[in-house]
Amino acid sequence: MPLALHTCLLWLSASVLMTAHTMKDSTAESSMSPHRGLAPTNVDFAFNLYHHLSNLEPHKNILISPVGVTTALAMMSLGTLGPTKTQLLQDIGFNLTEISEAEIYQKFQQLSHLLSQSDSNLEMSMGNSMFLNQNLKLKDSFLTDIAPYYKSEAVTTDFNDWSKASKQINKNVENKTQGKITHVFSDQESPAALILVNYIFVKGMWELPLNPENTRDADFHVNETSTVKVPMMFQSGNMGYLHDSKIPCQVVKMRYLGNGTTFFILPDQGQMDTVIAALNKDTIERWDTLLKKRWVNLYIPKFSMSGTYDLEEALAGMGITDLFTSQSAFSNITKNFPLKPLKVVHKAMLQLDETGGLHVATTEASPVSEPLTINFNRPFIVLMFDNFTWSSLLFGKIMNPP
Structure with a gap:
C-alpha cells in the first residue's frame, strides 16, 4: 500500500x-x-x-x-x-x-x-x-x-x-x-x-495477498446521486471484524508482512462526519479489543x-x-x-493494489459458518499504524477513488 x-x-x-x-x-x-x-x-x-x-x-x-x-x-x-x-x-x-x-x-x-x-x-x-x-x-x-x-x-x-x-x-x-x-x-x-x-x-x-485475477469493475457510490466505476479487489479470509454498536460503522483489520496494521472503516450510509468526529485514541483501543476473527468476503477498490x-x-x-x-x-x-x-x-x-509482489497461496481452513460480505463501495476511511512504535503512518478518507 x-x-x-x-x-x-x-x-x-x-x-x-x-x-x-x-x-x-x-x-x-x-x-x-x-x-x-x-x-x-x-x-x-x-x-x-x-x-x-x-x-x-x-x-x-x-x-x-x-x-x-x-x-x-x-x-x-x-x-x-x-x-x-x-x-x-x-x-x-x-x-x-x-x-x-x-x-x-x-x-x-x-x-x-x-x-x-x-x-x-x-x-x-x-x-x-x-x-x-x-x-x-x-x-x-x-x-x-x-x-x-x-x-x-x-x-x-x-x-x-x-x-x-x-x-x-x-x-x-x-x-x-x-x-x-x-x-x-x-x-x-x-x-x-x-x-x-x-x-x-x-x-x-499484505499478509493475506489479494489475487489480481479476482479484481473486477464495479460501482462505487460517491453519494446518493453519483456513481463511478472502479476496479474492485476481492479477498476471502479470516480477519478481524467489528460492527460497532456505538459508532455507525463496520471495521475490518488487515495486517501486512512486517510490523503494521490497517483499519478499513466503512461508515453507515451518510454517517462519514459522525464516524470521523468519533475517531480518537480511545476508539482505536476499543476497536482493537472488540474486533473478532471471522471469515470475511471483502471487496475494496483498487486505485x-x-x-x-x-x-x-x-x-x-x-x-x-x-x-x-x-x-x-x-x-x-x-x-x-x-x-x-x-x-x-x-x-x-x-x-492501493493487490499484492506488491508474487501471490502467496494461503492454507487457512474453510469457514465453518456463512462468510460475512463487506463491500467498500461507498466513502470509507483508512488508518494505518506501525505497531512496534504505535506510530500513525497513514490516515486517509476516500470519498471518490480516482
Missing part, C-alpha cells in the same frame, strides 16, 4: 511496518517501552490534524502521514528559541512539566531511527530535507542538532529563480524515493524563505490518488500559529533573521 508525502511521504504497493502486538498492548506498554514513548502524544496529534483537514475539506479525499508531520515539526522546533520552542512543543501536545525538551528530542530521534529500520519483508527510505533561500546563512549548531534525525539535511538554493529551485527540490525528493515522488512543486507556485520536505517510501505485501495541502490553515486551527506569525520564529536556523515566510506543505500519494 503505497503512500507518498511532501512534508513528503510515499507509501508504495500494498504494505507497511507491522508486528503482532495489538493497539491495546501498545498503549499498555508505551509508558515502559522506550520505542512507544511518543505514542500517546503522536496519536492525539494525528487525530487532531485529521479532524481539522476533514472539516476544511468535508467532501474531498484526505490523505496524510501524521508521524511524518510530527517528526518534521519536532525537527523544525530545533531551529527555534525560548518561548517559540516551548509553545511549538506544547502545541504538538507535550506537557513540559512532565517531560523535558531534551527527552522529547531524544525520543523523536529514536523514533526516526526505528522507522528507518526495515525487516526482510520491507523496502523503505525515509528522511527530511529543508530548503532555504541562498541569501540565508545556516548556523553550524542547527546542522549539528538535526544530524541525529534520519537522513536530515539542509540545502540552500536560489528562490529568486523559482523555476530552477522547484526543479531542484523535485529532483532531490525523486532521487531519495527511487523515483516514486516526481512532482512536489510546480514552477508557478510562490516560494518561501524556508520549505521543509519530509519523505518516506515503503514497499511490502491511486494524491493530495497536496498547505498546512498553515489546518495547523493554525490547531493553535500552531507561531510558525507563521513570529518574525523571529526560526532565529536558531540562520545567522541572519527574521526568516519569513515559512511554507509547510504536505503532499500525499496513495496506491
Whole structure:
C-alpha cells in the first residue's frame, strides 16, 4: 500500500511496518517501552490534524502521514528559541512539566531511527530535507542538532529563480524515493524563505495477498446521486471484524508482512462526519479489543490518488500559529533573521493494489459458518499504524477513488 508525502511521504504497493502486538498492548506498554514513548502524544496529534483537514475539506479525499508531520515539526522546533520552542512543543501536545525538551528530542530521534529500520519483508527510505533561500546563512549548531534525525539535511538554493529551485527540490525528493515522488512543486507556485520536505517510501505485501485475477469493475457510490466505476479487489479470509454498536460503522483489520496494521472503516450510509468526529485514541483501543476473527468476503477498490495541502490553515486551527506569525520564529536556523515566510506543505500519494509482489497461496481452513460480505463501495476511511512504535503512518478518507 503505497503512500507518498511532501512534508513528503510515499507509501508504495500494498504494505507497511507491522508486528503482532495489538493497539491495546501498545498503549499498555508505551509508558515502559522506550520505542512507544511518543505514542500517546503522536496519536492525539494525528487525530487532531485529521479532524481539522476533514472539516476544511468535508467532501474531498484526505490523505496524510501524521508521524511524518510530527517528526518534521519536532525537527523544525530545533531551529527555534525560548518561548517559540516551548509553545511549538506544547502545541504538538507535550506537557513540559512532565517531560523535558531534551527527552522529547531524544525520543523523536529514536523514533526516526526505528522507522528507518526495515525487516526482510520491507523496502523503505525515509528522511527530511529543508530548503532555504541562498541569501540565508545556516548556523553550524542547527546542522549539528538535526544530524541525529534520519537522513536530515539542509540545502540552500536560489528562490529568486523559482523555476530552477522547484526543479531542484523535485529532483532531490525523486532521487531519495527511487523515483516514486516526481512532482512536489510546480514552477508557478510562490516560494518561501524556508520549505521543509519530509519523505518516506515503503514497499511490502499484505499478509493475506489479494489475487489480481479476482479484481473486477464495479460501482462505487460517491453519494446518493453519483456513481463511478472502479476496479474492485476481492479477498476471502479470516480477519478481524467489528460492527460497532456505538459508532455507525463496520471495521475490518488487515495486517501486512512486517510490523503494521490497517483499519478499513466503512461508515453507515451518510454517517462519514459522525464516524470521523468519533475517531480518537480511545476508539482505536476499543476497536482493537472488540474486533473478532471471522471469515470475511471483502471487496475494496483498487486505485491511486494524491493530495497536496498547505498546512498553515489546518495547523493554525490547531493553535500552531507561531510558525507563521513570529518574525523571529526560526532565529536558531540562520545567522541572519527574521526568516519569513515559512511554507509547510504536505503532499500525499496513495496506491492501493493487490499484492506488491508474487501471490502467496494461503492454507487457512474453510469457514465453518456463512462468510460475512463487506463491500467498500461507498466513502470509507483508512488508518494505518506501525505497531512496534504505535506510530500513525497513514490516515486517509476516500470519498471518490480516482
